[in-house]
Every structure is written in structure tokens, then in C-alpha cells.
Amino acid sequence: MDIFVTSENGHKIAAARQATTEIFNTSTNITGIKSDEGFDEQIEGMDKILDSAFMRNSNLKRIISNTRYDLILAIQEGSHTVMINGKEHTFNTAWVVAEDSDGNQAMCHSTGAEFPQEYVTKARERGFKTTTITSVMVEGTHKDPTDPYPPLTNNIVSREDVLCQTIKATIGQLLRKSPNLCNIISSGSNLLD
Helix, strand or coil, X not given: CEEEECCCCHHHHHHHHHHHHHHCCCCCEEEECCCCCCCCCCCECHHHHHHHHHHHHHHHHXXXXXXXXXXXXXXXXXXXXXXXXXXXXXEEEEEEEEEECCCCEEEEECCCXXXXXXXXXXXXXXXXXXXXXXXXXXXXXXXXXXXXXHHHCCXXXXXXXXXXXXXXXXXXXXXXXXXXXXXXXXXXCCCCC
């Protein structure tokens, strides 16, 4: 099974590997290809995050235009802000768009963890074109600047955990539309019951 991920990020590739291993009972070849040219470092807003995931998907299909694949996983993370009692609350969120070789698509967003507002303010002041909220949050520590979840959840979940669950949910939705992917699943699976 040939799977492409729209990033070379290790967290995203590991999450894709874990999710697809749990779903499909076959060996998988997962290739990550950077497909986010021109994006801001910190995408803001649910619509923009989802639009960026679709743009990643389109960019990757252009890059691999003559390459056979079974599944593309477009993963875009960003932040979205909601107002609660007149105060801003900003959350880290990912959108995953999955597409099979027939062009069937499904999408799902991740669980969001709330950023402390002081880091959001600092990152916004520096400019989201070049600065992420997570990079500001972990300055002066030895924490991973690409994984906001451990410091935000008291080390309960990681970025890979959240992305893996989101990828599984997205593929689960896609299986309802994709005869080709259903054929890959072993006959003993109860995923489609």
C-alpha cells in the first residue's frame, strides 16, 4: 500500500504510520513530501487551516502527478480563537484530508489544546508568517518546538497521539466512500460493520 503524507515532519509521518498500521492489515510504504510552499508558519482560523490542508493535497498531487498511490494524507495544523465571556481562547488544531486514488475525500479535525494567551500574544506580535505559538512557548526550555501537546496537556498526550486519532477518524470516514481502500482491508476486519 502506497501512502503519501503532505509533509516531511516526523510527528506527522509517525502518526500516519501508526494509524494506517492499525487500520490496514498490509505493509505500507509511507512517503512524506513537503507541499506547503508559501504558507505562514502559524495558520490562523479553522477555515484557513482546512483550506491549507486542501492546498497541501493539491500541491502534492501536482508533485507526484505520474506516481501511483493508494492514499494521500494532507495534514495542516494551526490555531483557532474563540471568544468566551469576552476573553480570547486560542487552541492548537489540525485538519486532516484523506484522498484515495479515485479522488474520494474525507476530512476531520483534531482535538484542540488551549495555548496560554501570553504565548499567543507574543507570537502574534512577532508575526505568524515566521513564528509559531509553540516555538514561543518552549523558548528557553529543552522541549520540542514542533509538539505543543506535552506542555499543554501536562505530558498526557503528544502531537503524534492527537494526529493518529484524527487520521484514523478521517480514514474511517473515507472507507465509507472508497471501495479500493475497503478491498485492502483484510476480510476478517470488522471496521466496516
